[in-house]
Amino acid sequence: MSAVDTATTRVTGPAGAHRAAAKPRRAAWARRAPLLPALVFLIVITQLPFVATLIISFMNWNALYPDQIHFTGVANYRTVLTDSLLRASIVTTVELTVAVVLISLLLGLLLALLLDRVFVGRGLVRTMLIAPFLVVPVAAALLWKHALYNPVYGLFNGLLTVVWKAFGSDNPPQPDWITNMPKGSIIAELVWQWTPFMMLILLAGLQSRPAEAMEAATVDGAGPWQTFRYLTLPHLRRYLELGALLGSIYVVQNFDSVFTITSGGLGTANLPYTIYQTFYQAHDYGRASAAGVVVVIATIIIATFALRVVSSLFREEAKR
């Protein structure tokens, strides 16, 4: 089917080009026209709200002081950049993101390597491993807070009780997980959600390894570690980069876990949570917008560097 299509295109191609040369603009627009509604829709949906946010960020706008709405210049930005709570939340965001992405990449790699082997029930195991990624984020956070971490009726402490009882002790340790390690408990919950995502990407990478090269390596007498180190890992590199990039984009935005598990307490308030608080608790639309704009700018800068790294890798790959 596709072969026939390309053939006809090739045949009509020169004639179409000739006509297009006569009225190049019209033809170009005719080709773009079907895309225009989508483009306009995209601009309306994504860019107009951003412009509105940009404008509001220069205004003094508190919902509860409707008579005092006016432009204030960069006052909101000054407040945002000097606010110690906001700075702390930037650090928290970076910590959470880096920890979650690195740990889930590592675990995802291990799981992907295991799943790459052939064994009975592989499909079932794969589906079960993917499940955490399919759980609604806020439901996952609730599950972890109440069913697992809760010091009184949580499963973790229940498990400790069972193990201790098995050894004849009636006094098992019952740690208060969230209070003792607030950031750690949020990271653990997010790692649980994001490991399947990393695993899927890396598994795709593993399964696209050229079989001949692997075979050749075995024939040349390379051990499993050498094969992994000099063949698999270099091949997986761009998949790792991709996973890290996509993971970072999503984890930076995480709100559900912080909101549900700790309500931003115990030093776990990240940027999205702090902005939410400025908007809903302080009703300060101007300051919340300014904080949002700062985040977007910072994200663009970081993403540009990250994307440049990734695309340079792709180019390297193309040259080879």
Next chain:
Amino acid sequence: MPLAALGMTACSGAGGGGGGGGGGHTVNVLMVNNPQMVDLQKLTADNFTKQTGITVNYTVLPENDVRDKISQEFSSQAGQYDVATISNFEVPFYAKNGWLHPLDDYTKADSGFDQADILKPITESLTGEDGKLYGEPFYGESSFLMYRKDVMAAKGLTVPDNPTWQQVADLAAKADGAQPGMKGICLRGQPGWGEVIAPLTTAVNTFGGTWFTKDWQAQVNAPEFAEATNFYINLVRAHGEAGAPQAGFTECLNAMEQGKVAMWYDATSAAGSLDGSGSPVAGKMGYAQAPVVKTKSSGWLYTWAWGMEKAAKHADDAWKFISWASGKDYLKLAGTKLGWASVPAGTRNSLYENADYQKAATAFYKQTQTSITTADPKNPGVQPRPTIGIQFVDIPEFTDLGTKVSQSISSAIAGQMSVEQALAQGQQLAAQVATKYQKK
């Protein structure tokens, strides 16, 4: 064509309450989706609309969304809604902003409504600085001490009807471990101006502290505020529930029902759940007034009330709706149709004298009534206050200030920072807010 358009508008605003009504009498109501409100919505068409011919178009939203929508609607005075549910936190400063329609003329003209029957502190908390009434309560609550009668009896302990905080701390210490895994007391520790800050502020009041003095001097690191906070945090750390820094109303309700705590200081509305059908602790609960130190009472006061927008397009019909929803007859209607245990309580004296209600709420109706009627929203502590409010300071900035301070308090409960550090940070934030008001 016009007919079709009319049908469209009648439907678009309605969350319920039927289609377009005859005669064109409609009221647009924006309200929070609490269970009692949803009950009201269900009873509207067959009762209110049938009696008056007025169709009610409800828009029902969760609390955070409704607050946001109400502040937008009322600040712009768009007249899209006639009535909205607002709490006694919003009413005074909404009134000051000129967003609300005063209700005095209506209550005087409407003899069946009987404003004098509404519990006095509730009326007071819905009155503006200009002395006019701006809201009618739908339900109200205070805070009190709930405890397990059986556990206390087994340990040979008695809980006084008007306990002091010191007595409560002693009881908590003695009841701690009364049953395997049972702690002495549940006190909220979850961050949020409506979570840990509410009970803590009532303790601060009765220990002689305050957030601000009458002339707007921040007092968060003052000795009385610090003493109350230290007491609260030490108590919850020593004999409080497990996982205290994440425990709010819901978590404490669970802990109490599961027998993981012997006492709980929280909202009076919790009694309905604890003594309700299906609760494992029903019938085992005892109730006492909020613990005190230097004041006579220290329960808080909270109410969801109906406020009428100043730009309301159907003001007279809107009053008829408020008069029905907050009226005596609605309580009877809800009592007979839905059961007396789930009526919106805490607003009218007559409800507490109703034999049916007394039977349904034997264990706690008296304590609840006392708790609400002894609350003094204008003078909750030992010194004059700049604004009305018991468990909050009635300024728009308090939601933000309270939430930020609550995060430090929560950290102090977790042992991550000292109480002094937490309060020093709080003082800084409170001082910023105070400066704004000193200028006014």
